[in-house]
Structures are given as C-alpha cells and as structure tokens.
Amino acid sequence: MISNSAGTNSLSGERACTLTAEAIAALTGGELRGEPGTTVSGVAALDRAQGDQVSFLADRRYADALAASGAGVVLITPDLADTAGPVPSRVIVANPMESLLKVLPKLYPPSDANASIAPTARIGARAWLGARVTLGEYAVIGEDAVIGDDVVIGAHSVVGAGVKIGNESRLFPHVTVYARSELGSRVIIHSGVRIGSDGFGYVLSGGAHTKIPHVGRCIISDDVEIGANTTIDRGSIDDTVVGAGTKIDNLVQIGHNVRIGRLCMIMSQAGISGSARIEDGCVIAGQAGLGGHITIGKGARIAGQAGVFGDVPAGETWSGYPARPHRESLRATGAMFKIAGMLKRLEKLLEEKEAE
Numbered sequence: 001m002i003s004n005s006a007g008t009n010s011l012s013g014e015r016a017c018t019l020t021a022e023a024i025a026a027l028t029g030g031e032l033r034g035e036p037g038t039t040v041s042g043v044a045a046l047d048r049a050q051g052d053q054v055s056f057l058a059d060r061r062y063a064d065a066l067a068a069s070g071a072g073v074v075l076i077t078p079d080l081a082d083t084a085g086p087v088p089s090r091v092i093v094a095n096p097m098e099s100l101l102k103v104l105p106k107l108y109p110p111s112d113a114n115a116s117i118a119p120t121a122r123i124g125a126r127a128w129l130g131a132r133v134t135l136g137e138y139a140v141i142g143e144d145a146v147i148g149d150d151v152v153i154g155a156h157s158v159v160g161a162g163v164k165i166g167n168e169s170r171l172f173p174h175v176t177v178y179a180r181s182e183l184g185s186r187v188i189i190h191s192g193v194r195i196g197s198d199g200f201g202y203v204l205s206g207g208a209h210t211k212i213p214h215v216g217r218c219i220i221s222d223d224v225e226i227g228a229n230t231t232i233d234r235g236s237i238d239d240t241v242v243g244a245g246t247k248i249d250n251l252v253q254i255g256h257n258v259r260i261g262r263l264c265m266i267m268s269q270a271g272i273s274g275s276a277r278i279e280d281g282c283v284i285a286g287q288a289g290l291g292g293h294i295t296i297g298k299g300a301r302i303a304g305q306a307g308v309f310g311d312v313p314a315g316e317t318w319s320g321y322p323a324r325p326h327r328e329s330l331r332a333t334g335a336m337f338k339i340a341g342m343l344k345r346l347e348k349l350l351e352e353k354e355a356e
Contacts, residue, residue, distance in 0.1 A: 017041070019106055021073045021089035024054065027106065028075065028099040030091040038072045038089040042107060043100070046071060054103060056096035057083065075099050115150075124161065136173060148185065160196070166222065178234060184222035184244070192229035195220065199233035199240075199256025199274055212236055214256060221245075227252070227268070236274075243280065255292065267304075279314065303329075 019027075022036035040054045046062060049055040049071035056075040057066055066074065066085035073089045075096035093099040115132035123129070124143035133147055136155035141147065146164045153159065154173035163177050166185035171177070175189050178196030189195070196218035202209040216235020220242045226232070227250035234240055235257045242248070243262035253271045254260070261280035266272075270284045273292035278284070282296050285304040296302065297314030307321035320329030 017106060017109070018052075019054075019103065021091065024073055024075075024103055025091045027102045028091060028093050030075070030093040030099065032089065032091055033081070034087070034089040036089070040072045040107070043104065044071070046074070054100075054107075055087075056100055058096040075103075118155075130167065142179065154191070172228075178218070181218040181220070181234065183220045184224065186223050187220055188225040190226060190228040190230075190250070193226050194231045195226075196234040196240075197231060199236055201236050201256060201274070216240065216257065221262075224248070230254075233258075233274075238275075249286070261298070 018039050018041040020036065021032060021034065021038040025032040040052055042053045044050065044053045044055055046055045046057060046065040046069045049069055051070055051072045053071055054073040054075065055069060055071040057063065057080055058077055060080060063080060063083045066083050066087065069085055069087055071087050073091060074087045075091050075093055077094065077096060078092055081090060081092045115134045117133070117135045118137040118139065120137045121135035121139045123141045124145065126143055127141045127145045129147045130149035130151065132150045134152040135141070136153060136157065138156045139153045140158045142159055142161035142163065144162045145159050148165055148167035148169065150168045151165055152170045154171055154175065156173055157171045157175040159165065159177045160179035160181065162180045163182070165183045166187065168185055169183055169187040171189045172191045174191045176194050177183065181196035198214040201212035201214065203212060214234050214236050216237055217239045218232055218234040219239050221244040223245045224242050226248045229250055230248055230252040232240060232242065232254040233256040238257045240254065240256055240258050242260045243264065245262050246260055246264040246266070248266045249268040251269050252266055255272055255274035257275040258272050258278070260278040261282065263280060264278055264282045264284070266284045267286040269287045272278065272290045275293045276290050277295040279296060279298040281299040283301045284290070285302060287305045288302045289307050290296070291309045294308065295311045297312055297316070299315045300312045301317040302308060302312065302323065303317065303319030303326065305321070306319050306323040308318065308323040312318050317326040318324060319326045320332065
C-alpha cells in the first residue's frame with residue numbers, strides 16, 4: 001500500500017507518501033518476512049532508525065547494529081536474513097543498496113515545481129530556450145546559448161555565450177559555464193562548479209610567462225554528475241571531454257585537454273593534469289594526483305593520495321607515491337616501516353664492535 005498522507009520527516013522535510021513492508025517487497029522483488037502492514041515514511045541508518053523508518057543491512061560487520069535497531073523495515077541480504085534483531089519486517093533482497101534506489105523515490109519524490117523564469121533572470125540575444133525551462137533569480141543566459149527542454153538553472157548561475165545544454169539537465173545555484181561549453185542531457189552540476197575555464201598553460205618567452213590562448217571547448221556528456229566546487233578546464237587547442245555516465249565528486253580539478261571515458265568515478269580532491277587520458281570505467285580515489293600526458297587504462301583503479309606519473313595498464317590497481325601496482329606498493333611501504341628497527345639493530349652491533 002502507498003499512502004499519500006503527509007507527515008513529519010526529520011531528515012528532509014519532503015515526505016509525500018508512506019509505504020508498507022508489503023509494498024516495499026513488491027517494489028524490490030524481495031521476500032517479506034514478518035509483518036506485512038508495517039508502515040514507514042523515511043529512511044535512516046540501523047543504529048538510529050525508528051519504527052517509521054526503513055533501513056538496510058548488507059555487510060556482516062554491521063550485523064550487531066540490527067540487535068538494537070528500532071527500524072520498522074530492513075532490507076537485508078539472504079546470508080544475513082536470520083540475524084537476531086527486533087525489526088518487525090524484513091525484506092530479503094540480493095543487493096539492499098540497489099533495492100533502496102527503488103524505495104527512496106517513493107518516500108522522497110522530487111518536487112513538481114512549475115517551470116518559471118524569474119523576473120531578474122537575463123537572457124541574451126538569440127538565445128534559445130526549450131519547453132518548461134526554469135531560470136532562478138539573477139540567472140544569466142548568454143547570447144546564442146541553446147537550452148533544452150525541462151532544464152533547471154539555479155539562482156545566480158551564468159551560462160556563457162554559445163553554450164549548449166541538453167534536456168533535463170540541472171544547474172544548482174552559483175554555477176558558471178564558460179562560453180562554447182557543451183552539456184549533454186540529464187547532467188547535474190552542483191553549486192560552485194566552473195565549467196570551461198582556461199587551463200594552466202604558459203610558455204616562457206622573452207623572460208615572461210606568456211599565456212597560451214585556450215580556444216578548445218569543454219564537453220560534458222549525458223548523465224554526468226559534477227560535485228560542488230569542482231573545476232573543469234576548457235581545452236587549449238583540443239577539447240576537454242567527460243564521458244557519459246561519469247560521476248565526479250566535490251573539489252576535483254580537471255586540467256585542459258583531459259579526456260575522461262564513460263562510467264568513471266572520480267572522488268574528492270583528485271587532480272588530473274592536462275592532456276591525461278582516463279579510459280572507461282576507471283576509479284580515481286580521493287586526493288590522487290595524476291600527471292599530464294599519461295593514460296589510465298580501462299577499468300583501472302587509483303588509490304587515495306596516489307601520485308601517478310606514468311601510464312597505468314587496464315584493469316590494474318595502483319597506489320602509493322610514486323604510484324606502482326598495489327601489492328608492490330604495500331611491500332615497499334612495509335619495508336620502509338622496518339627501516340627504523342633495522343637501524344637500531346645496526347647501531348647496537350656497531351656499539352658492540354667498538355666495545356671489543
């Protein structure tokens with residue numbers, strides 16, 4: 001059963017419906033154990049969930065939390081389904097996190113705000129706006145820009161001249177998209193993001209650092225999400241490209257002429273230098289630094305705080321500084337930690353030799 005009754009929600013304040021355990025089992029294709037009529041209207045972690053909230057358990061390390069959980073419904077894996085705990089309703093699914101993706105839109109449906117153009121928004125000459133476009137207060141659309149259907153552009157965002165934005169994309173407040181950049185459909189850009197700024201390119205000429213003009217574009221493909229305060233440079237003479245379905249965290253720097261493939265994950269504070277190539281399905285963990293003009297092969301994984309100065313083969317995991325294959329990096333780190341003990345033993349041997 002899905003109820004449209006309103007209620008209070010300590011998490012988001014956006015609740016529009018409630019769900020029974022039976023409805024959750026139907027949504028997820030899971031096996032229901034326990035009370036079918038348990039009603040929930042929010043989600044929370046196991047250790048703080050209350051009776052009107054759904055939670056999940058997918059990792060045995062957190063099984064003890066179920067024993068004291070106050071959740072009304074829990075999504076749980078088959079191997080953990082018999083874990084002791086007072087939860088009245090369990091829905092057994094292969095992947096609780098994936099199943100939660102089916103439940104959350106029902107509990108927290110997106111707002112259906114009507115498309116509108118704020119009176120303070122500014123639209124440049126020859127700009128084209130599709131159907132149902134929303135422009136927030138003081139949003140600026142440059143001349144010759146093309147904005148697709150159902151696009152939402154937040155307050156104080158600036159879309160430069162000649163920019164193209166595909167259908168159903170969303171720019172949160174205070175986003176800047178420089179001239180001639182292109183965004184695909186269903187792109188999500190969070191606050192503070194700068195798309196298409198000049199890269200860090202200079203030539204030492206006549207005793208001064210002379211700026212290289214950047215005439216390339218920045219192209220963001222369909223279904224990309226970019227976190228707050230991330231910056232992506234335009235190309236110098238080539239284009240900077242982010243492939244479809246790639247997700248980029250907050251506070252990431254991507255240099256000029258970088259090519260990022262499809263379905264990559266790039267995490268917070270990573271830095272990618274100019275002209276690097278990141279192939280499909282790569283994972284770049286937090287604070288990793290990648291040098292310029294290198295290639296990270298398809299499906300490779302770069303560990304947090306790694307410093308990468310050369311090509312990484314497809315499918316491999318590299319870590320450390322300088323980065324190397326992960327097992328090799330672990331051995332090198334372990335050897336380094338042994339040095340202090342080895343020095344002490346060496347000093348003791350020298351002292352004994354001198355005493356003879």
